[in-house]
Amino acid sequence: MSNRSRDSKDSMALTVLAIVGEQPRHPYEIQRVIQERHKSWAMGRTRSLYHAVDRLVADRLIEPVEHSREGKRPERTVYQITEEGREEYLGWLAELLYEPAADEHPIFLVALSFLASLPMAAALDALKVRAIALEGQVAGVEVWQRALQADLRLPRPVVIEVEYFLAVRRAELAWVRSVVEDIEKGKLKWSEDSLRAHFEAARGYRPQGEGEA
Missing domain, CATH: 1.10.287 (Helix Hairpins)
Known part of the structure; x- marks a missing residue:
């Protein structure tokens, strides 16, 4: 993983990277995938989703590739994962799988x-x-x-x-x-x-x- 200061338990950021890593999507589509796949920890957390997107853009892990608007609906921005973002995501995911967290105290x-x-x-x-x-x-x-x-x-x-x-x-x-x-x-x-x-x-x-x- 990179040296960015990010909470390793940021499940929403990890979820966004995973879903955008499959193919470019806008936040509404990310929400739909979360619902379809029943990722319960991320369901119904729209504000957290948009905050995660903003943080990932600021860290250059995802980037906007398209802007669209349908009628009077708000403009939608499609995001794709960057090369750096994919490397970060895969390293982060592997680390979470192989390393039991020392501070896990339910x-x-x-x-x-x-x-x-x-x-x-x-x-x-x-x-x-x-x-x-x-x-x-x-x-x-x-x-x-x-x-x-x-x-x-x-x-x-x-x-x-x-x-x-x-x-x-x-x-x-x-x-x-x-x-x-x-x-x-x-x-x-x-x-x-x-x-x-x-x-x-x-x-x-x-x-x-x-x-x-």
């Missing part, structure tokens, strides 16, 4: 790190509710996946992110269920008193040799 991960702040019964109830929600998500996306494949007949590479989403959600659901089972069977347990005793003991603990002259 809020659920943060909440789990403080799980023991809740009484066991409250934590158990919360995880059971999450499991039900995950079951609903998985079932809903499975229906959506079948529709994409059977009705719209979109090629697998075009919607492969749906497979990834399902795999991640199924794995999370299995893990949450296992934690629920461990709490119910007493394999995972805690109390305020036991945690307080642990941390007090930890504060007074010194590794062997520490503090010796």
Whole structure:
């Protein structure tokens, strides 16, 4: 990738580069492709789309090639990817695929790190509710996946992110269920008193040799 200062998580810019990289398009056509291919993270974000186009033009990664107007409609500008833009896009895409982001900390991960702040019964109830929600998500996306494949007949590479989403959600659901089972069977347990005793003991603990002259 180039040394441009751009957020590596700018999903809209990546999406615009991908779609314009296929063939020159104006923003309205980019929106249509996003809708047709069900790229959910970019759907309904018209303002973000136009901002991304402006940034990419400023960075010389895409460029206007045609202006047209139909009747009283606003003028439409067709953009194409530049040679530099294609190089940037392919390098950026490969980097996102091969390199797990070091700063990926979903809020659920943060909440789990403080799980023991809740009484066991409250934590158990919360995880059971999450499991039900995950079951609903998985079932809903499975229906959506079948529709994409059977009705719209979109090629697998075009919607492969749906497979990834399902795999991640199924794995999370299995893990949450296992934690629920461990709490119910007493394999995972805690109390305020036991945690307080642990941390007090930890504060007074010194590794062997520490503090010796």
